[in-house]
Amino acid sequence: MLYELIELAAKLQREKKMPPLCYEKKQINWIIDLSGAIPYLRGPFEKGEYRMIEAPIRQRSGQVSENNVKPYLLVDDARYVLGIPENREPKKINEAQLMHQEYVRLIEEVYDHTNMPELKRILDFLRSSLKEQFFQSIKPRDIVTFQVNEESLICEHPKIQQFWVQHLEKELVSNDKNNCSICRNYAPYVRIFPSAISLFGQRRGLTSFNEKAFESMGKDQTNNAPICFHCATLTVDVFNYLLREDKHHTELYRDKKKRDVLQAQMAVYWINDSMNEGERGEIQIDESVLASILEPGSFEDETNNLTPPPELKQLEELLALPKTGREQAFHLDKTFFHMAVLSANKARLVVREWIHTSISQLLMHLERYAAAVRIVQPTGEKGYLLPLAALIRAVDMSPGLVRQCLRMIYQGALPPAELLPLALQRFRSPKVLNDPKETWRYHSSASLLKLALTYGKEEANTMQSLNNHYLQPSYICGRLFAVLEEIQRRASGYRIGSTIVDRFYGAASTAPASTFGSLLRLSTTAHLPKVSVELGRLLEEVMKQLDEAGGFPTIFNLREQAEFALGFYHQRAEFRSRHQSNQTNGTGESQ
Known part of the structure; x- marks a missing residue:
């Protein structure tokens, strides 16, 4: 994974899409113009x-002291740049003076190294009283x-950019040498990483071996996994x-109520390819399209339906x-998709998952x-691919499970074994089955049930909507239950408050032989004559x-309960589609 990241970084730098080494894009508040x-x-x-500027970056934390002052070169907050304290307390005044002294000393070091006249002008300004005229306008934490x-x-x-890299390397590398874990070059390795990774609002290191538990054969810090400064x-x-x-990223999971940061997961992804410019097809592959299945989409306010x-x-x-056209258009054997799932603990980055595959294999999967996963919508309209976030x-x-x-x-x-019972439990909830505000959850649960039942099978395509030729007793029973519900609804003129689904879905989907007898008698005597x-x-x-399939089974196992749910869902969607069509055409009910 780290090797692929280095390859990506080199490509991004060539394309001028990423700032230089040890730099980041930053928003500034003030410019002191000395032109x-x-x-x-x-x-x-x-x-x-x-505009966002390219600004120096380095890792700095802890209380500022004589041994812990780390100014950024030429771009920093006003405490460093001008020595403006946060308040008039003696401690804060002394702290700002120390920050400013180190900031000026760093510029002096650059000037000695480069002899750039522009730096001489900045030093003259900082050593003069002219800077005090700006104290009233600039706040201590403003970036200048x-x-x-x-x-x-x-x-x-x-x-300036070259000096900053050399300055950090000199300060942060070890006196020892070792083979870099990434590029394998024999060179001094980093003792402290120059900057941290920003994830879920926290700054985390790539590695951390400062605790005794992580030491190996007496080696501490990054001795356990030596990496050269460049890598x-x-x-x-x-x-x-x-x-x-x-x-390039999508948040997969975050427990916002418990605020368990370690449980939060972020997917980052990119494409690397070895194609020459002349080999590229007219259609370009974009990583955001390949990862769109992770995007959350939106939920409409009125119906709470999902919009992918x-x-x-x-x-x-x-x-x-067509697969053959796809291969020719994209040169898929030379294009690779990479994805890492990240979390952050108290000390360092955690890589939860690493996916590396060719686009050819990826598209097949x-x-x-x-x-x-595709299934007809509850309204009977053609199904679409639901985003994973909705599921x-x-x-x-x-x-x-994510x-x-x-x-x-x-x-x-293969689909996880726990996916089927989890989706089944949610699907048969009375609220999910009947509440219009839960339509998106009803749709998503049915989609997961179909996924668990048909993944990698021919039925994946034939079971996207109502299948009159699927003759499993459990599926037919689900269809029958939807028919009985529709008979009850039509007999009441669609003005019924509670249907047989509210009272009998659980029993009908688990023990059909003991449930359907009374339901059929009720429908044929009280409701059927009215429809x-x-x-x-x-x-x-x-x-x-x-x-013909053998009649009502005594009991349904878990898989058969899922088939019952699909039969019910499909038949119900078919009814709703025809009902909407009749309303649009202004005709009466028909079947």
Whole structure:
């Protein structure tokens, strides 16, 4: 994984998409302009009013002291740049003076190394009383930098950027050498990582071996996993890039109520390929499309129905392309998809999952998953590919189950065994079955049931909607239960408050032989005479299929309960589709 990250970082730097080594994009508040004869203060800049600049970054934490002062080169807050204290307490005043002294000392060091006249002008300004004129305007935590000419900011000059890397490397590497765990070069390895990875609002290190439990044969810090400065810095920088750019990450799981940070999971993903420019097809593959299955989508306010993200439709169109044309268009054997699932504990980054696969294999797995999970909508409209986030939320998946589902989607693993009982438990909840606000959960649970039953099988395509030729007794019983509900609803003119589903779904889906007798007697004597002949004929057809299949079973096992649920869901969706069609056409009920 780390090797692939280094490859990605090199590509991003060539394409100018990622800041230089040990730099990050940062929003600034003020620019002290020294390009003229008199210093001029530009700002304050609110978010979006000035471009994000490339600013030096390094890891700094803990209480500021003489042994722990770590200024950023030329871009820092006003405590460092101008020595503005946070308040007038003697402790804060002394602290700001110490910060400012180290900030100036660092610029002096750069000037001695580069002899850049622009730095001399900045030093003259900082050593003079001219800076005090800005004290009333700038707040201590405001980010400040300098501009010495009209063309660019001094902090973005290549010589400054090169010095910053050399400065950090000199300070942070060990005196010993070892083979880098990533590039295998024999070189000094980092003792302390130059910066941390920002995940879920926390700054976490890539590795940590400071506790005795993590030491091996007396080796401490990064001796256990030596990484050269270049690889260590690139790895952290590219992780932060992926976590910054929306198209490269998706939050999979977060327990917001318990606030258990270790349970939170973030997926980061990217594509690496070895194609030349002339080999690329007209259609370009985008990682955000391949990962769109993870996106949460949105929930409409009135009906709470799920609206999938637009990229998911693009993924479906991609999967619908003929396989041979797809291979030729994308050179899929030379293109690879990478995904890492990350968490953060109190000390360091945690990699929960690592997925590495060719696009050719990936599309095959996605195609199999999409066929198994796609199901008609509750309204009877054509089904679409539901995002994983909706399925997670529908049944409250655990973090471990989420990762198992990722392996199923992207690597072709079998559906987790616990998925079926979890989806079944949620599906047969009376609220999910009947509350319009739970329509999205009803749809998602049915989708998961179909996934667990049909993944990798021919039925994945034939069971997307009502299948009159699927003659399993459990499926037919589910259809029969939906027919009896519809008879009851039509007999009451759709004005009934509570249906047989509220009272008998659990019994009918587990012990049909002891439940359906009384339900059939009630329907044929009290309700059937009040509905259309067509609906009565449908009841006879379903009963005939059930008789030919062996009649009512005594009890259903877990898989048969899921087939019952699918039969009920499919038949119900068929009724709702026809009901809506009749209302649109202004006709009476028909079957």
